[in-house]
Amino acid sequence: MPGGLSEGHSVRAETGMAVAPATSVAACIPTEVLHALDEGRCGTPFEWLGPHRHGDDWYVATVAHGAAAVELVLLRDGETWPAQRFAEGVFIATLPHKPENYRLRIQRPAGKEVIGDPYAFAPLLTEGTLRAFCTGELRHPGDLLGAHVVHINDVSGVHFSVWAPNAQRVSVVGDFNQWDGRRHVMRRHDHEGLWEIFIPGVKAGALYKFELLDHNQHLLPLKADPFARQTELPPATASMVAAPLSITWHDASWMAHRASVDHERTPISIYEVHATSWQWDKSGQPLDWHALATQLIPYVQAQGFTHIELMPVTEYPFGGSWGYQPIAMYAPTARLGSPDAFARFVDSCHVAGIGVIVDWVSAHFPSDEHGLRDFDGTKLYEHRDPREGVHQDWDTLIYNYGRHEVHQYLLGSALHWMRHYHMDGLRVDAVASMLYRDYSRPEGEWIPNKHGGRENLEAIAFLQALNETVAREQSGVLVIAEESTAWPGVTRHVHEGGLGFSYKWNMGWMHDSLEYMKRDPLYRRYHHHDLTFSLVYAWSEKFLLPLSHDEVVHGKGSLIARMPGDRWRRFANLRAYFGFMWTHPGKKLLFMGGEFAQDREWHHDRPLDWHLLDDPLHRGVQQLVADLNSLLVHEPALHRCDHEPEGFQWVIGDDTHASVYAYLRFGGEGVPPILAVCNFTPEVRRNYRIGVPEGGMWRELCNTDSNHYGGSNVGNGGLIHADSQGCRGMPCSLNLVLPPLATLILRPERS
Template identity: 50%
Template sequence: MTTSTPASTPASTPAGTPAGAPGELDIHLIHEGRHEQLWKVLGAQVDESGVDFRVWAPNAMEVQVAGGWADWEGARHPMSRVDDSGIWAARVPGIGVGAAYKFRIRGADGAWVDRADPMARYAEKPPRSASIVWHSTYEWNDDAWLSSRAEKVAVDEPMSVYEMHLASWRKHYSGDLYDWHQIADALVPYLDDLGFTHVELMPVMQHPFGGSWGYHVTSYFAPDARFGDPDGLKVLIDRLHQAGIGVILDWVPGHFATDEWALARFDGTPLYEDPNPQRGWHKEWGSHIFNFGRHEVRNFLYANALYWLEEFHADGLRVDGVASMLYLDYAREHGEWSPNKFGGRENLEAVQFLQEMNATVYRRFPGTVTIAEESTAWPGVTGPTSEGGLGFGFKWNMGWMHDSLNYVAQDPLYRSHHHGQMTFSLVYAFAENYVLPISHDEVVHGKGSLLRKMPGDRWQQLANLRAYLAYMWAHPGKQLLFMGCEFGQESEWAESRELDWWLLEHPEHAGVHAMVRDMNAAYAASGALWGRDNSPEGFGWLDANDGNRNTFSFVRRSPGEPDVVCVANFAAIPHEGYRLALPATGTWTEILNTDAAAYTGSGVGNLGGITGVEGEHHGQPAHADIVVPPLATVWFRREG
């Protein structure tokens, strides 16, 4: 199957309309800010005999298209204004896919500038910055995946996400980057073996500075040319789908890069950015903020979201920096912001945009998901837009992340004083649909690797890491883990070098890797661990108050699935004769023990299982006397 579409001939174009202009319906939808396939109308639309160039620059005095085919002399191809639509158009015959171009614009300020195409679907490899005419010929092979996805609701499905930065996951010995095809060759079998259900790619949109990790975008519709042409990204996603792995793309609609050849002051005016400096400049990140009050800009953004889902078959979007969009006073001191029309600090236009984007995504692409990186207590982030919510599928649980990392960073001797940091998350765990994130932000900028956050000697650090991950996987919510954490990455992450793959030659790090693989398998096979992530009926404490022994025990439930009991011991000693409350009598099989000798643990366990006997304990009808390994998490599944 192919989803690529050649440029359409403008329908019902009035007489006298400039060559290359879009049709009347397209112009009307663009003017209204309601064109859901904007990329099929603006930009460079190629056919058998040439290219129609179209760009939105309403305040420009003149516009030309300059390209290598004309020695970059823009005067040879002047563009014409299409009525009062703000669109300029020109047809250039005799060129096609691969032609490099820019728009040469005399802006409202009278200055001539060269701009990359905001709608370009391919761009030159940095540091070059021209756009490239592109038309996809890729034939997809993931029909079965898409059909299955459309029948599912993500919150009711297993989701363990591997977050990765493509440029630093692996590198050639020469120092060059892998291309899309080489990444697919290495990544697909790796993730398939580890059992992650999804991969989240840090921004793959074109960005000029690699050190920004992709969060300062210049070409929103163009995949990063450092890895090859756009069809290469389709190969990667297609192969992941064929292996049963979903793909979530990081998406950055809150702010954009300042490069003079990109979106900034595009037509000599603040066109894409908010003209009010109190709203249009992000001083913390040194970037422009989109003008969410302008419907053409909102259209550009939500059409971009749809583009990645439609053209690249992405399964979801993780929306970066949502809090920075929601609040007018975000990262601003008193006097640096002005309230909205109701006197509040909420950015009402940004709220409207997020609601429009989410509602449109879920209407057009059932089974996909949007995820908000939102760090405040904004109500209803995952609430339906019909009830005033933002409409996201999930929200990152930043509170759980901060509290749990603070807890495990403590020496076991002092953890009893911080016990509530691990239990507090259950007070609000079902207020939103949550993802538990251990992301790139937690292992960079002096924070150290996840392994190095753990106290004690090396054995204890590795044991802490294994115990923490298994506690995280059993906790209500979906999981996200940054690359390298799955084998105990030693050094802090840096985008300039690849992961410490050599660590897998050491048994203790290979043990972490093996534990993560077995944990993902046990998780996927145990519907109790994910079937009711968004409901308090899916969770019950067995003992939340055993701070003196640094232990936590709880049960996970889902209709039609065997219960799973999790016991986590964050003390450095085992607990013999530990009376564990159980919700039922009978056999409970040990399906995961992070202290297993196979993972280079101490091998303390319960010979594969325990038996629950009648007798009330902590409000439960049954119990078992067990041994709890040191610095370990154990999962038991009820049999029969």
């Protein structure tokens, strides 16, 4: 018979399709179910497909569209049992005994394939796992959901699982099944809304998505896997089956030391990096993770930064979002290499003594149709009401933090980066937008909380849970808030009513100081408080001082471009400003390019202007930043009491006429104090007397006007004697020469 079918079948002349006679075999699956299986509309395929008992016999049903013939091959003795076609794509084989171990041999026009039967396997998600998922207590959901290479007995394949409680049917489609949603319909766990299937023979590297029918049986756009641990290269949008990380880690000593470090009393200076625009290779392409390891890490070491902060590396579809609209919260972007390559980059950083922080976005997600939006045809990850669920500024969607499943999805992502990639910290983006229901919304376009207030209680609970969990499970890992309002207690412990973050970006300091620096020195006297105000609230939180990417985009200009005056004065202003920043209480962050005074505003589609280092003025700023980082690390007074009022004292904070500021930094008993003096005018000020707490020789550790940095080399010769003349309540004083537009950093010489 044609197609290898057994005797006893008839063929419809109009279609050429073999049809089974009306026997007990045909009765094992009702006609309407056969049609639903054939058309991919059946949401309960495991009730019908695979091996099932029927009376005294057993049958095995399979869906194989495009097949000419299907046979059952018993591995025990090689015995074969032909399957009969009962619908265009549904084949059924009958046996007198239970098929214990078998394969399906499928004859297609392109040849034969022998595959395992996905419907012969029991579910892998246990009752305990299902209960934990349903209650939001599944701590590491990414270890179970998504796509994982597994071995069941002697069969290797991939286990897929996804949350889609309101879908009528969910299928895995991919390059292994010709993207045909009829072939691998998943098993549904009704109460939890989870779907799963084990597909034998699928390997790491396979591309896949989920095909869903909504509650009205409408076909949705193909969805990428929310728990994907790898993706194909954008603009392509498929998820990829990730192999387990194969890296051999060399950072055991780093990890052990990290767990015991008191970060509040250690130096932290962060180099913020947009990895795809830091530097390009000779062919005009961004460096991949391997090249970044060989070039970025030595550069950061030479510049003396303690950490690299990567702008988001969670996969994102639109390059212009810089990663801040991610769509795969468990997958490092394919733009720079494989997950293994990213892990090796982190390992190399740790071996070099550099921590790695990654920007992480839990505030919103993009509305791309292959992403989380309307995932199963309903508002699953987002809110139903746009007054709660849509960010008007960014045209993105807001997570529904009140859902257990969404809460654990995000928390699981955060822990994933720490557990699998040894992240030393997360910088949580746009925290303010999470905290306030009326964030950037006019009156009447937001919904109050249950108490009638503007606070987002569910987001607050999520952030507190995030910080408590990280503190408990990932000792030594930093969680840093980009929070731009006066929300109280961002870095206060959760048990004290705070949010529990390690640090908060000091956006007030950033805006005030940049506003001051862009003014002509002639008018700075009228805005003296712009640089003193930050010390009014400096101890209310544990602050990090950021000069981030946000300050050098969207027409704001680069840091050097915002400095006033001619070329020499602009560079002098920037050097003095860096001196002020590095001696001000708080940890430090500088966006790439700022360390050598990049002229142009940053753009994500081009590399930094490294040729500027041929210019001595640009090279001088770069050297200054390296020297300031060295001082930060080696002078305890500059970092040990960053968050304690005892660590700072004004010496001169009211000389508005001269625009001079002087202050002391202390590092505790036995630590020499540091004196910082800033002159923010182009006037050289001679015989400027400043009180100090002790006499003897004071060493000029740094003078931003030094000719090493491109300055005019006005200064105090390196050593200055503090005499016994009291000044401003201090027992001794220094009679200094203050260079123009410069910061001096001095320390007493103690035997």
